[in-house]
Amino acid sequence: MSKKGSNKEKSSSLKKEITQWIFILLIGGALYASGYHTEVIGKIQSVLLYTGILQPNTESSIMHGERAEYSMPLLTIDGDRIYLSEFEGKTIFMNLWATWCPPCIAEMPNIQRLYNDIDDEDIVFVMASLDQDPQKAWDFVARKEFTFPVYSVIAKPRVYDSSVVPTTYVISPQGDIVMEHQGMAKYDTEEFKKFLRSVSSL
Structure with missing residues (x-):
């Protein structure tokens, strides 16, 4: 192959790659401008959680060893x-x-499934939104048709002041924080359901 032909192929390949990147950036920009980028990224991560490709282990969660702060103010829907x-x-x-x-x-989809499977009046779910505008949380939950109880956080006591979002806590009936998990996780597993029920029976 001549040097001229080789340069032509390289030029064509480079143009194709640039076109692909422009297309990706345009789609990304459009999603960002529309506000749907968060949901698209979330959906991809949700699929990874579901397939087990990306499955954080709740066994590595911190056994907090602190007492719950029940004075935490929340806003209902x-x-x-x-x-x-x-x-x-x-x-x-x-x-x-x-x-x-x-x-x-x-x-959230796997938390919804956990909520559906846990039919126990002694176990309650508090999905506490950190959005500055509570209406954003209400609208999002309604659009996704989630049925777990959702609240807006008015103020966070020090004991729940995690710098990671999401963070999940499990509080025992005696008021002990028995689990703190920072980051996303798959909660609708038989192992976690067993753990949750065992805390309830303490």
Whole structure:
């Protein structure tokens, strides 16, 4: 092959690669401008969680060893101010999340499945949104047709002041934080359900 022909192939290959990158950047820009980039990234991560390609291990979660702070103020979807103390004496699965957080969105379908499978009045779910505008959380949950209880965080006590979103806590009926998991995880496993029920029976 002549040098001229080789240069022509390289030039054609380079143009093709540049075109592909422009296309990717245009799609990425359009998703970002529309606000759907978070959900798209979250969906990809959710698929990875489901397939097991990316499956964080909840066994590595921190056994916190601290007492729960029940004075944490929350806003209900109806606009009422309540406190975590509403659930004192029960096992609490509390997930701190936000609509702008792809890993949060990724783990929500499996949390919904966990919620569906746990039919126990002594285990409560507190999906606590960190969005500055609570309406964003309400709208997102309604659009996705999630049915777990969603609240907006008014203020976070020091004990729940994790710098990682999402962070999930499991609080025992006695008020001990028995699990703190930073980052997304797959919770709708038989092992985790067994763990949650065992905490409830302490």
